[in-house]
Amino acid sequence: MPTDAVVLALNSGSSSLKYGLYAVESGVPASLLSGTIETADAHGSFFDAVATALSKVSAPAPTVIGHRIVHGGPHRSEHCVIDDAVMADLETACAFAPLHGPASLALIRMAQARYPGVPQVACFDTAFHAGMPEVARTLPIPLAYRADGLRRYGFHGLSCESIIRQMGDDVPQRLVIAHLGNGASITAVENGRSIDTSMGLTPSGGVMMATRTGDLDPGVLLHLLREKAMSTEALATMIDHGSGMTGVSGLSGDMRRLRAANGADINADLAIRMFERSVCKQVAAMAASLGGIDMLVLTGGIGEHDAATVQSIRTGLAWLPGLRVNMIASQEDDQIARHASLLAPPTAGRSQAGT
Structure with a gap:
């Protein structure tokens, strides 16, 4: 061969x-x-x-x-x-x-x-986002800490690269890519380049995920440390493994299991609705960074296969004028x-x- x-x-x-x-x-x-x-x-x-x-x-x-x-x-x-x-x-x-x-x-x-x-x-995965503008990559923390590399990095870059490659000459000027799987992130792409994204320093931020919190009021973490005497190890476990749809539902972070329980389990229903709302809010934020949006691409396990989530996102973003929503398989x-x-x-x- x-x-x-x-x-x-x-x-x-x-x-x-x-x-x-x-x-x-x-x-x-x-x-x-x-x-x-x-x-x-x-x-x-x-x-x-x-x-x-x-x-x-x-x-x-x-x-x-x-x-x-x-x-x-x-x-x-x-x-x-x-x-x-x-x-x-x-x-x-x-x-x-x-x-x-x-x-x-x-x-x-x-x-x-x-x-x-x-x-x-x-x-x-961070390489695709390396050229983000300063206004997107800078975290609102003191300069001394930023000098140590604390900034917004962005993730799911290989997935984003694969989407843009598959689209070829059809990549619109203002594209939002929503990678929705066990981990989930939303990226604003202008003329084929990442200019903003929902995840930050780590893959724990941004959209609510299967087991990860996504963005969270820092005061919640301080409260758990001060009032509950939670160790840093226990806090890390909660943020990455015990929260998100798993934490809210008390059942699972797997969308298939949550859908199966939907209607019979109010917490499973709440977890699904919170995830869908979280995605819509982050897509809207990326549209703001782009000054508008020409196309939304959904990818990842949920974005490619869960029709109910896709429809909910379409409905939740129907107010965006002329929005095109496509599903494209990630090819990481x-x-x-x-x-x-x-x-x-x-x-x-x-x-x-x-x-």
């Missing part, structure tokens, strides 16, 4: 591990195999599962491995080949994304051990394969390490 590279794209999220094997020819990836492991606890056996899947279809060994990295931290704003300096920066960035960073680092190290000599590429893994094949050394396509 004549290819530029065979890329194993690894997408480590907060609730799943996804992988895809791609043969890339002339910069265009063709999917050979894909799969998902639903629990982060499976990191230890992840590559055994991948190897088994590859052997069943006689797939070629990867010549390049691309990783989705949620947070690049203050020192990494472009996709890059992973070396010792990059690993050191990723260690530092874990302070900004403790929900995702350590798991991604562990996966990189396991990939290096499993496929020695095969180039590894870091694809940053495909985007990883494209970046990895371009950034890997030219000799990567001839390597057979890991067989």
